[in-house]
Amino acid sequence: MPATSVDSSGRDEVVPAAQAEAERSRQRPVSLLQRLQKRYPVVSIVRAAKVSRWLSGRRGQSAPEGRPVKTYEYDDRYFRKQHCAVSQTAIKLVVLHSTEGPTAEGGAITLSGSSDVSAHLCVGEGVTYRIVPEWLGSCTVQEPNDWTLNIEQVGFAAWSRKKWLRHLNTIKRAAFWTAWWCKKHKLPRRFRNTKALDAGKIRGYTTHAQLSLSKWSSSTHTDPGPNYPLFGKVSFRALLLYYRGRIAAGLKPRQAA
Numbered sequence: 001m002p003a004t005s006v007d008s009s010g011r012d013e014v015v016p017a018a019q020a021e022a023e024r025s026r027q028r029p030v031s032l033l034q035r036l037q038k039r040y041p042v043v044s045i046v047r048a049a050k051v052s053r054w055l056s057g058r059r060g061q062s063a064p065e066g067r068p069v070k071t072y073e074y075d076d077r078y079f080r081k082q083h084c085a086v087s088q089t090a091i092k093l094v095v096l097h098s099t100e101g102p103t104a105e106g107g108a109i110t111l112s113g114s115s116d117v118s119a120h121l122c123v124g125e126g127v128t129y130r131i132v133p134e135w136l137g138s139c140t141v142q143e144p145n146d147w148t149l150n151i152e153q154v155g156f157a158a159w160s161r162k163k164w165l166r167h168l169n170t171i172k173r174a175a176f177w178t179a180w181w182c183k184k185h186k187l188p189r190r191f192r193n194t195k196a197l198d199a200g201k202i203r204g205y206t207t208h209a210q211l212s213l214s215k216w217s218s219s220t221h222t223d224p225g226p227n228y229p230l231f232g233k234v235s236f237r238a239l240l241l242y243y244r245g246r247i248a249a250g251l252k253p254r255q256a257a
């Protein structure tokens with residue numbers, strides 16, 4: 001991954017000149033590519049153009065609520081206000097969800113105010129709300145509540161992959177926190193599907209859908225849906241690896257000013 005910087009809008013940008021030029025010239029990609037190919041190796045240009053388009057977040061919908069905070073920043077206005085939590089025994093698994101609602105603030109209000117539902121985080125395009133503290137289990141996945149950390153992403157299980165990728169800033173936030181928690185709690189950065197979970201491989205990360213189908217949970221939820229972009233060149237997994245590197249280099253969560 002090329003050198004990166006974080007701009008004031010909170011988006012992580014890949015900055016090499018060729019990528020910046022590719023960004024500016026999206027109206028005439030063919031001629032630009034031809035010109036760049038004369039000057040640089042083909043592979044690097046194609047790769048740079050692909051990476052910059054999604055890592056800069058410009059394919060994402062830029063509709064944050066209020067002032068957007070950086071990917072690694074959190075907003076604590078709903079922190080520890082939950083009405084449902086359980087005492088936690090040990091953290092073994094990070095679980096990805098979709099809120100099935102349109103806004104992060106609406107999600108945070110429900111997850112902090114409901115008597116039977118909560119989560120550790122609610123992430124949207126421009127904000128990360130912390131709700132349940134890590135030392136408690138949230139009311140999100142039934143029986144595994146006391147050994148999981150749960151991230152609610154603003155979105156819908158019915159979304160297509162394309163639709164999810166238009167909300168890449170939301171996925172980035174989920175990937176950053178999963179990478180952070182995997183490091184902090186010494187969890188492998190491994191996706192655990194139902195088969196792995198049933199075989200006892202429960203340390204890592206999964207989705208609510210996979211956990212529901214496993215022997216561990218009586219939940220019937222299917223979020224974040226079959227088209228959630230877990231894997232691929234532009235995916236949760238790719239972002240998780242990216243943030244693993246950034247975190248190893250010193251990036252950490254911080255409360256938004």
Ligand SMILES: [Zn+2]
Pocket residue numbers: 096097098140208221223
């Ligand atoms: Zn869920």
